[in-house]
Amino acid sequence: MDSVSTAILLLLLAFICLFLRLGTRDKGKLPPGPQPIPLLGNLLQLRSQDMLSSLTKLSQEYGSVYTVHLGPRRVVVLSGYQTVKEALVDQGEEFSGRGDYPVFYNFTKGNGIAFSNGERWKALRRFSVQILRNFGMGKRSIEERILEEGSFLLAELRKTEGEPFDPTFVLSRSVSNIICSVLFGSRFDYDDDRLLTIIRLINDNFQIMSSPWGEFYNIFPGILDWFPGPHRRLFKNYGRMKDIIARIVREHQASLDPNCPRDFIDCFLNKMAQEKQDPLSHFYLDTLLMTTHNLLFGGTETVGTTLRHTFLVLMKFPQVQARVHEEIDRVVGRARMPRVEDRAAMPYTDAVIHEVQRFADVIPMNLPHRVTRDTSFRGFVLPKGTDVITLLNTVHYDPSQFVTPKEFNPEHFLDDNKSFKKSPAFMPFSAGRRLCLGESLARMELFLYLTAILQSFTLQPLGAPEDIDLTPLSSGLGNLPRPFQLRVLAR
Template identity: 85%
Template sequence: MDSVNMAILLLLLALICLFLTLNSRGKSHLPPGPTPLPILGNLLQLRSQDLVTSLTKLSKEYGSVYTVHLGPRRVVVLSGFQTVKEALVDQAESFSGRGDYPVFFNFTKGNGIAFSNGERWKVLRKFSIQILRNFGMGKRSIEERILEESRFLLESLRKTEGQPFDPVFVISRSVSNIICSVLFGSRFDYSDERLLTIIRFINDNFQIMSSPWGEMYNIFPSLLDWLPGPHRRLFRNFRGMKALIARSVREHQASIDPSSPRDFIDCFLTKMAQEKQDPLSHFQMDTLLMTTHNLLFGGTETVGTTLRHAFLVLMKYPKIQARVQEEIDRVVGRSRQPSLEDRPAMPYTDAVIHEVQRFADIIPMNLPHRVIRDTAFRGFLIPKGTDVITLLNTVHSDPSQFLTPREFNPNHFLDANQSFKKSPAFMPFSAGRRLCLGESLARMELFLFLASILQNFTLHSLVAPEDIDLSPLSTGLGNVPRPFQLCLRQR
């Protein structure tokens, strides 16, 4: 080996030693974990095609609290119900930060309600919760909107006349219209190009973010910014969505009456006008666009995806579908629509919906959290600013909380008397300070839409029930159900 090659080798070894030395500083109180490589981190121990499974397996080796490196980024991973609860609920304030999520940060730059931190996040969350409540969130008025929308949905479903169809757009239009009515002031006709464009952007981005491309971008964003691939479509979709929202904001600006706000955008614009002289105000135009996008994305995709999982489950287990229909017929009948007042008298239906959410596990890794201060946790010291992944999939499959966690079993949410039973390990909307602010709306939609559909139709698969595959098509940000078609038979 000549002297030049020897010098290069020694330099590389020195750099690696420097990296390992610097990386080990401040880690003496961090949870244990696999030894990272320079730049790559623990990539060799992880399967980018299924990061959730890889992280779950590492928890079996290193325990319910461990450290992993996603590329150069150091992350603490929490698994199991007790551990996640201790962090998000018992130490909610310490774990209330939002961690890095590059596919979203590329678009939001840390703005908007879902991906902001500090005082901005607190102000935006408080404002958004108040405005959403003013426009009916969790109240009778929003229930009436959902019931109206379900009538439009049923009319659309009848037009399928028992023929096979893909439910993605049919369901997404109805679900999206609920949050659209709150944000934009009115629902859209099902053929309205703006509504269809919103759904295309959101569905496409959810699938990409739940694919290996989305996972790899989150690990190596600077590298993938230079490479071709489906991840580039993510940002085109984001820009398209931003332009669509901006168009609606301009329309609102031209017709706004501050004394009589029509929707969320009107209220935000009014707040912007009130604070326009304050240079430190968090109410700026870009914040409005990002917050509206966050609410629109969350209010469209998660409920629509959950309902598609529910359809697959009910077709795979026709006896469960029949029992839900029997309960609907007994409690509601056929002459009126189901209402939220019926839910306490429909424990089995409620249990099935909860079990769908647990079993489908729509957001298995949760959105990343961040500790906002040096935090003592289970004998370790997690430094301020450390990102934390809470594996909700391990919460929803914790055998100490669910008797048959790998099986679809509505009895997980029923007691010995067949009354509905809550579970503290039910966390599809996360928990603690970052609990999804649309939880009450989502729960209302899932119950009213599903009960209305099953009151009027029986779901039939194009394949035998035993051939229906409930495993997700892809797993990343979300668990995306496999594409399928179904037929509806009028009851």
């Protein structure tokens, strides 16, 4: 039998198995949803170019809790602030598992902190939280690192001398250096080949994951593994990233002083040595490599992407930029760089940053969750192992929580006295047990970077502000801003 005949036979067998599986599965008290068909599930009812909008539209028909089949994969979808809060916060333990996400899982194999489950995830999270705190996460020491890196970024921006440029790579190098200093013990020069390669690989993978190719790979990984396309570049990029991290780990092993750990990697190596005789230990080389990758990816891409969205918003709404300039001049002045302690006296700037995160919604569908045991939820029963998608876009655009949810409006985060006002429906870093480890670092970076840049520069678009398009280039894992250039003019 030739290879083509074999492939056809295997495909037919898979189709029959899936038909039987979908037709006989006990659905119990799962939420309602559109009727699936074998193999494709509900894909005919979903727009491949805009999966996020399709899932959001289905929630209008089936309610805030419904079941959908993404190919052969059955998932429960949650939408709206109240529903997502009840799941991730009020029943946080039950929804604390990590669901299938092949574009990541097929690389990490469940060994990194972001995509592990059970006792491994709990052990890696406890350890990582403690070590990141020890190295200054959310404290004054990490603020000093950000301020130092911010000064290097300002120097790079001055070199543009008012000429048009794409800010993507400039911002990514600077932001990545912050998490690199925590993980690796030192920053990289901006022309260091390792840093440049890390940025290119992370940016490329984030773009692929946020494209239809990334969405389809998550649905049909076994099939797409046989076909050409950008998705194949994902795992080549992963391999190169793993090699870079492994080289740095070997350098750390050669110079390690167990009594004086320099960074996250040193601490992890010490933990590996302490538990090397324990066959059940979750601390070994691959969990080190994958956890380091997870932290590096998250710490680089999300903040850099948010800053690019912020630049676009401030250029489209020059009156907002002007008010931020005025607040910086009044509170900070020009003689020193802004500090985190200034944020309390800068409610409008703080509101703008929060509103950009809400409006841009960088990670609109969140990473998938999984229920850890049979769970009663809103009158339904979700069997243990059920994957759950939480539509964070419906949280951030919930009309019950925001007056003008589809408009950029900093007043969403200001009270009647123009003081900063928190919103419980603000979840750019997820919520509950799977809350992003780097939330405090990201919040600090966004405030210090943005205020330092606007203290020194005015952001000027190349065309008319009203022509700036804020709709994402693509929406998958992330909402990617459209490519753009700008000028930064010294104030």
